[in-house]
Every structure is written in C-alpha cells, then in structure tokens.
Amino acid sequence: MIAMFRNAIDGLDHLLDSEIPQGSIVVVTGAEGTLKSSVVFKLVSSALAASGEHGLYLTLDQSKESHFENMESLGLEKSESLHVFDYHDVRREWKDRELDMIRITEEIIDFYKEKYDNLALFALDSLESLYSLSEKAHMRKSMYQLFSKLRDDDLTSFLIVEAPRSEILVNRRRPEHFLADGVIELGIIEGKGGIKRYIQIPKMRATKHALDKHQLLVDEDGIHVLGSIY
Amino acid sequence: MAKEGSLFIEKDLDGDEHDSDTSCECEYKNYVEKIVRINREVFLLSLLLQRNMCGYELIKKIFLKWDVLLSQGTVYPVLYSFEDEGILRAEFGRGDMRTKIYSLTPEGREVAQKRVEDFIKAVEQMRLLMKK
Numbered sequence: 001m002i003a004m005f006r007n008a009i010d011g012l013d014h015l016l017d018s019e020i021p022q023g024s025i026v027v028v029t030g031a032e033g034t035l036k037s038s039v040v041f042k043l044v045s046s047a048l049a050a051s052g053e054h055g056l057y058l059t060l061d062q063s064k065e066s067h068f069e070n071m072e073s074l075g076l077e078k079s080e081s082l083h084v085f086d087y088h089d090v091r092r093e094w095k096d097r098e099l100d101m102i103r104i105t106e107e108i109i110d111f112y113k114e115k116y117d118n119l120a121l122f123a124l125d126s127l128e129s130l131y132s133l134s135e136k137a138h139m140r141k142s143m144y145q146l147f148s149k150l151r152d153d154d155l156t157s158f159l160i161v162e163a164p165r166s167e168i169l170v171n172r173r174r175p176e177h178f179l180a181d182g183v184i185e186l187g188i189i190e191g192k193g194g195i196k197r198y199i200q201i202p203k204m205r206a207t208k209h210a211l212d213k214h215q216l217l218v219d220e221d222g223i224h225v226l227g228s229i230y
Numbered sequence: 231m232a233k234e235g236s237l238f239i240e241k242d243l244d245g246d247e248h249d250s251d252t253s254c255e256c257e258y259k260n261y262v263e264k265i266v267r268i269n270r271e272v273f274l275l276s277l278l279l280q281r282n283m284c285g286y287e288l289i290k291k292i293f294l295k296w297d298v299l300l301s302q303g304t305v306y307p308v309l310y311s312f313e314d315e316g317i318l319r320a321e322f323g324r325g326d327m328r329t330k331i332y333s334l335t336p337e338g339r340e341v342a343q344k345r346v347e348d349f350i351k352a353v354e355q356m357r358l359l360m361k362k
Contacts, residue, residue, distance in 0.1 A: 085310065090302045092328040093286040099302065107303025115311065 008046035009039070011225035015201055017208035020182065022120070023154040024205065025147060027127075027176050029161040030186030034197060035216060035223065037067070038074050039186060040123050040158045042223050048079040048121060055079070055121035056112045058105065060087045060129035067125075075222045082121075083112055091133065101134040102142040106149050113153060122150060126160040127176065140175065147179050181205040186216065189229065198229050259297065266298040271308055272349045275334075275342035278318070282333040285309055317341050 005020050006013045020026065030036050041057065048055045059067050064086035071078065078084070085108055090099070105124070113119045124130065131139055150157045161176060177183055182204035189198050198213040215226040266273055270292075277283060277291050285306050293299045309332055312318040317338035323329045334342055 085307065089285060089330050090306055093284060093330075094302060095328075104301060104303035107301055108307050111304065111307040111311075 004050055005043055005047050007050075008043045009223050009225055010221075011214075014225055014227065015199065015210045015214055016204070017210075019207065020156065020204060021206050022156055023151060024181040024207075025150055025157045025159065025179070026182035026184060026204070027159050027161050027180040028184045028186065029163045029177075031164055031188065032162070034186035034188060035218065036160045036162075036186055037062070037125050038071065038076060038218070038223060039184070039199070039216075040125065040160060041067075041071055041078075042076050043158065044121050044123050045076065045079040045082050048081045051120070052081070053118045053120040054081045054083065054112070054116035055123070056109065056119060057082055057084045057123045057125065058087065058108065059084060059125045060091075060133070061126055063088045074218055075220055081116075083116075085112075087133075099133060101130050102146050105130065105146065109149065109153060109155070120154075120156060122153075122155040122157040124157070124159045126162055128162045143175065144179070177203070182207070187213075189213065191229075196229060199225055262296055263298050266292065266296050267300065267304070269349060270300060270304060271312075272345050274305065274308060274312075275317075276346045278332060278334050279339070279342050279346065282331050284323070284329045284331050286329070288332075312338070 006016045006018075028036050028040050044055050044057060062070070064084050067084065067086075068078065090104065109119075109122065131143075134142060159176065159180070161174070180203070183202050185200045185202060187198050187200070189196055197216040197218075199216045200211070200213045201209045202211065210228070213229045215229050217224045217226055273292055273296070274288055277288055283291065285302070288309075289300050289302070289305055309318060309320075313320050313332075316335055318332045319335050319338075320330045320332050323331050
C-alpha cells in the first residue's frame with residue numbers, strides 16, 4: 001500500500017488535492033521554531049501507520065531521546081515501523097575525523113533497505129548538518145549523489161533545510177530546491193491578527209496543490225492545518 | 231582507505247600487531263574482506279563475546295584483526311538494531327558521556343554464541359567440501 005500524506009496531518013488536504021507521488025524528494029524548509037521536524041515526523045509517522053511500510057528518520061541535530069521528548073510534548077506518536085537513526089554516537093566517537101557523511105548516509109539506507117524490503121519513506125533532519133559535517137570540497141557533487149541514491153531506491157524523502165528568516169527568498173534559489181520534486185515552506189508571519197505559523201507548498205511535481213499560505217496550529221491534539229491566512 | 235586505517239595503527243593502544251600485506255596475498259585479502267563485510271554482524275558479536283566495546287573500538291578491532299576497515303555506516307545501524315532486538319545493551323562509559331559501550335544481554339550472549347558457532351561450522355564445512 002502506498003503511503004498517503006494528504007490525511008497525515010489534520011487539514012493538509014486543504015493544501016494537497018492529490019497525493020505526493022511515491023519516490024518524490026521534498027525539501028521542507030523554514031526558520032527555527034517553525035515546526036519543520038514535527039511536521040516531517042508527523043507526515044512520515046502517520047503515513048507509515050496507515051500503509052504498513054517502513055520508514056527511516058535520520059537525525060543529526062537532536063539526539064534520538066530529545067527528539068522523542070519533543071514529539072511527545074506535541075502529542076505526536078511514533079509509528080512502530082519508523083526507525084530513527086541518531087548520528088550522535090558516530091559524531092561523538094569520531095569527532096576528530098572528517099567523515100564522508102553522504103557515504104555513511106547511503107550505507108545506513110542500504111542497511112535498512114536490506115532489513116526491511118518495504119522501506120518506502122526517508123527523512124533527513126537536517127541537510128545543513130549533514131553538509132557541515134561532510135568533506136567540503138565535493139559538497140555539490142555529493143548532494144547530487146544523495147539525490148540520485150534516493151531516486152534510485154524509490155524512497156519518498158523529506159529533507160529538512162534550515163532557512164534563517166532573512167534568507168527565505170535567497171533559499172528558494174538553492175540547488176536543492178531545483179533538484180527536489182517538492183518544496184514545503186514553513187514560517188512565521190506577523191499581521192493584525194497577531195503572530196501565526198504558516199505552511200505553504202510552492203512546488204510539488206505531479207500533484208495538485210494550493211499555493212497560498214495556510215495557518216499551522218499546534219494544540220494538545222497535535223498539528224493542524226487551518227484555512228488560508230489571507 | 232589505507233590512510234584512514236593508518237589512524238588506527240597510530241592509535242593502537244592495545245599492542246595488537248598489524249601485518250603489512252604483500253601483493254601475492256591480494257586475492258586472499260579480497261576474500262577475507264568480502265567475508266567480513268557480508269557477515270559483519272557475526273564478527274561484531276564475536277568481538278562482543280570477548281569484551282564490551284564502543285562502535286569505534288569495534289571498527290578498530292576488526293581492522294587490526296582482519297585488516298578490513300568497515301565504515302561507520304555499516305556498523306552503527308547493526309549495533310542499534312541489535313539494541314532494539316534486546317541482543318545488546320548500550321551504556322555510557324564511566325565518567326565518559328561521549329562513548330556508548332555495548333554489552334551483550336544474557337539472551338544476546340546465547341544468540342551471539344549460537345551465531346558464531348554456526349558461522350565457524352559453515353566455514354569449516356566449506357573448507358572440507360572444497361578439499362574433497
């Protein structure tokens with residue numbers, strides 16, 4: 001059964017009229033505090049619970065434990081078939097070495113693919129951290145290599161990209177955005193009605209979707225996408 | 231690869247010896263490398279049957295013992311997976327919150343012993359059949 005995302009978050013079907021195709025690579029971008037990790041975690045976890053497939057969530061920014069604590073505080077439950085790989089042990093034990101993080105990431109994917117033949121979803125939190133720990137010289141080439149790997153393995157992938165508020169527009173020109181099949185932008189907007197979080201989908205190939213910003217709300221029941229912000 | 235491996239030789243505090251290879255051993259080394267890579271789970275378990283170790287030490291030990299440098303991406307997922315399955319327990323080293331030390335659980339020790347025995351038996355059987 002193919003993972004369904006439209007119903008993974010309450011109200012997301014306001015934005016997505018059709019499903020994200022299997023094997024799509026989606027960049028999820030936004031400034032700090034815009035719920036990037038939570039949105040991706042919720043998307044992947046809910047889709048897996050409904051599909052019975054397996055998924056892999058790689059976390060570089062937070063430890064597995066702190067990640068779970070954050071998710072729990074937002075009322076988000078981890079699907080049993082979502083496997084979380086925490087890079088912290090590798091980073092701590094090999095801290096004096098320059099690691100080939102792209103190769104390591106590919107090997108981790110291969111391990112889980114071998115272990116679970118229906119591994120269908122992949123999430124990386126975050127691409128910035130992966131870059132910052134990787135060999136600098138061949139970064140662009142490595143990025144293409146990673147994208148090719150994800151496409152070859154037919155993994156529907158969510159790559160989190162940090163984007164400082166002042167650089168949202170600059171970030172839209174980043175190579176990852178051109179290479180990706182979809183971009184989900186998360187942000188904070190100030191208006192007469194106060195400060196609101198929003199979600200916007202500027203790009204999603206082969207998917208019917210709205211372009212306008214929708215309000216993103218978190219409460220004790222989890223994450224919700226409300227109506228258009230304007 | 232040799233460059234990465236040389237870091238272990240410099241840092242070899244256990245006094246393990248590491249023999250340098252000659253070109254005639256090339257084919258032999260290729261077979262050893264394949265065997266270790268494909269069966270790395272058994273090799274990791276065999277080392278953990280001897281003593282508790284962290285991921286870094288396990289990679290180092292395999293390099294020094296079999297001259298095969300396993301990448302972090304092929305070792306740490308195995309350790310995490312064993313931990314999830316209750317075969318291994320991970321604890322931070324005493325006074326060292328940087329290093330997670332892996333040890334076999336009582337059930338894990340049984341699993342490890344069985345897997346290592348089966349592996350050795352398979353290799354022995356293979357050797358006997360090839361000589362027949």
